[in-house]
Amino acid sequence: MNKKYLITGAAGFIGYYLSKKLLEKGETVIGIDNINDYYDVNLKHARLGILKKYENFKFTREDISNKEKILEIFKVEKPNIVVNLAAQAGVRYSIENPDVYIKSNVEGFFNVLEACRYYPVEHLIYASSSSVYGNNKKVPFEESDSVDNPVSLYAATKKSNELMAYTYSHLYKIPATGLRFFTVYGPMGRPDMAYFGFTDKYFNNEEIHIYNNGDFENDLYRDFTYVDDIVEGIEKLIDKGPNKDNLHRVFNIGNNNPEKLMTFILTLEKCLSKSLNKDIEFKKIYEPIKAGDVPKTYASTDKLQLEIGFKPKTSIEEGLQKFTDWYVKYYRKL
Incomplete structure (x- = not known):
């Protein structure tokens, strides 16, 4: 039933x-x-x-x-x-x-x-x-x-x-x-999320602000x-x-596979380049970490895997490609 x-x-x-x-x-x-x-x-x-x-x-x-x-x-x-x-x-x-x-x-x-x-x-x-x-x-x-x-x-x-x-x-x-x-993250996602905002700013010819002090060694990590x-x-x-x-x-x-914020951003650039069929690069401004932001979020998903066999399958390359393909089509950017 x-x-x-x-x-x-x-x-x-x-x-x-x-x-x-x-x-x-x-x-x-x-x-x-x-x-x-x-x-x-x-x-x-x-x-x-x-x-x-x-x-x-x-x-x-x-x-x-x-x-x-x-x-x-x-x-x-x-x-x-x-x-x-x-x-x-x-x-x-x-x-x-x-x-x-x-x-x-x-x-x-x-x-x-x-x-x-x-x-x-x-x-x-x-x-x-x-x-x-x-x-x-x-x-x-x-x-x-x-x-x-x-x-x-x-x-x-x-x-x-x-x-x-x-x-x-x-x-x-x-x-x-x-x-x-x-x-x-993904297609039709929340526009207030960083990956969506970065994409908006590229098309508005604006700089993206990255809150990691430009410190690539000690970058923010996120479980996308x-x-x-x-x-x-x-x-x-x-x-x-x-x-x-x-x-x-x-x-x-979560994904149980954290990525550096910069890796995520560079992958987003590559995926958007592919969606637009031309090489693009974001204009980047590096700033201090924001109040309330956590340096590293990374999930242990052992408990959920034990319960239901949960194991995420989507790589950031695949996921971000689906997002940028959707974005370009939805906002008619080609």
């Missing part, structure tokens, strides 16, 4: 890809998104336009911070599985606009938990973040590491999500799984994870179902 999925943040990057994959399998998806203007809403509408072509997709434009409305949607739709991907994203933006993070990431997630309490679900999967590891020096980051020292409000809200989910899982027997995402690999991991977790003996669990979901 087909399941009914409720996905918050369905017009977002990961939410769109997960919704599309489930819809292709014939599942019913209830999508919720507030279509906020944190980044270009046209991209959100483009993603939604693709999802709305599926008969088994139902969309409600709503903010998860509206408790009354969220409870009503759960009451009417009675979803089997909930995937909470709605959140105010971005580390640096949380320094400038803290209020929206509390409203969406704390209040909004609380409302989703309350809805799961009153209208029980088979499994709640929710987005956490690699940012919860703060300035941990030990790498790779493991789920058993201390995450008591977040260095941004965004990270603090994600850590609070894990605590709230644990409590609700314990009190109300809600099977819940948190996923700590590590730098997800292609979106299809992330979706496959979520799918496998859904198929496996929750653990009856351990109702709340948290997993890293």
